[in-house]
Amino acid sequence: MTRSRGPRDPAELRGVFADHEVRDVDVTGLLAGVRDRIQRRRARRRTAGILAAGVATALVAAVPIVVSSIPDDDHSTTADSGTSTGSTEPTVLSLPTDGTADFDPTSTFSVGELPSDYVVEYSRNEPGVQTRIYLAPDDEQKQVVITYFDPELSGLPAPLTAPDPQTVGELEVFPMTLDTAGSEQYGLAWQPEPDRWVTVTSTGSDEPARQELLDLIPSIDVGAQELLSFPIQAGYIPEGFGLLAAYRDVQADPDEGQLRTNLVLVDQLAGQPPGGTLSIFVENDPQEPTTGARAPTTTVSGNPARYGVDPDGNQCFTVYQVEGMSYLVCASSELVGRFAEDDLRRIAAGIVVIPGAATDPSVWTDQPLP
């Protein structure tokens, strides 16, 4: 901004802060919100659901996932049974063969051996964008974020890049101009093909972060899509509904919960845009649902459960304490009239958590839908 006046005095800065100081803080309400988040850990579900709903586009109709039926003799825990049985061989997932397969919600780009000891924190697939976040062990503040996206399909802006690209293999890699320029964050971007971008960002000071990312780039292959695995399976999905977006999260800190996953579905027969999402969310939840918004109103096979409509009109059915997990099924407000409590109950009762999935991602399945 161009200004005509001279240099400012530091007192002006203090004055501006004083001008904008918040005085009326609702401590009781905010504390209630904190308690609610602690108990329910629903913040990530909301974010995932809202994001997915917000980006539901014409792409949906081009994601015709065809999955064969879920094993019915499976060694798993469900809200319905709460018991374990035997398992069968996973069935084959049919993927679309057109260009949109790059952004299929059940597959993601391949990343080979990482140069340092990073572990994947979460993977998220939304229409036109795939994201993985890697977390540095023993340094919870340090992350490497890899994003593969199509700006038009995803609605994300193309990255701002600086000139002077560097060649890595056959790639022309540009430094990113981040809005945190001058801070300890660094990013690189390249185009694997026209209209597609890959960005990698890392926390850390420029030179180490730059070198770390340059070392990482050869292991990223967006052309080699691999099936994404999930810690859950859904036993029942309403006819016509298919996967729009998916998210799964592994937390190394047991205090944070060890798994969290969200499947976002839309009615693929509803036309474009489809309007409304059906969300299936599962997470570790050791808290007992005794009071307030978590208070059970019913049961599912002996497990406490709750049905309700939130102030935004979203219908949600929750089953608590299924082997230490909470299952949540929500139909967004746009789907009002499509589902009754019993429909959501049936979906929730059919959710299956793979045995051992909370501690061992190797047992996860690439067959999340029936």
Added chain:
Amino acid sequence: MERSPIAALQAEDGRPVDFEEFAAQRLPSLIRYATMLAGSRELAEDVVQDALVKAHAKWARIAAMDRPDLYVKQIVTNEFLSWRRRRRISTVALQPDIEPRGGDRPPSHDQTSADRAALWAELARLPRQQRAVLVLRFYEGLTDKEIAIVLDCSPGTVRGYGSRALAALRIELADWRDGGEEDR
């Protein structure tokens, strides 16, 4: 795990602090701080609540620290710094949504008000680390050493962020240390 450098600071009273008690006491100041960082009260409330959820999960460790307040401030700051990065890659600048309070302050001349509005808008366009340094120094009154702990960087880096931010805002300060207390 290596002990946080925050633990090297002097304790205020040394007794274990209950999370609920801590949160109730510190929420107003954390919200005020986060609002200055984010330029948005709504975002500030979200950031602080998420930060307190994280603090709660590690409270046994945090309560044993000499300065749990600074550690929680660090969590709040990191939540703010990583807010959009976790949700989407974006280069959109912060959009401040809180109006100047006025309130019990004496009325300003129009030119002064315009200048302050311009300064607030320019603050919102600063890189987040730089903005955080200014808020921590000029609003929170922290020393370089304390700011360095909150931002997990060196005091020299703090001074670098600060001097660049002041230059961008054309604020004259002969010595960066004049902006706050002497380092303890």
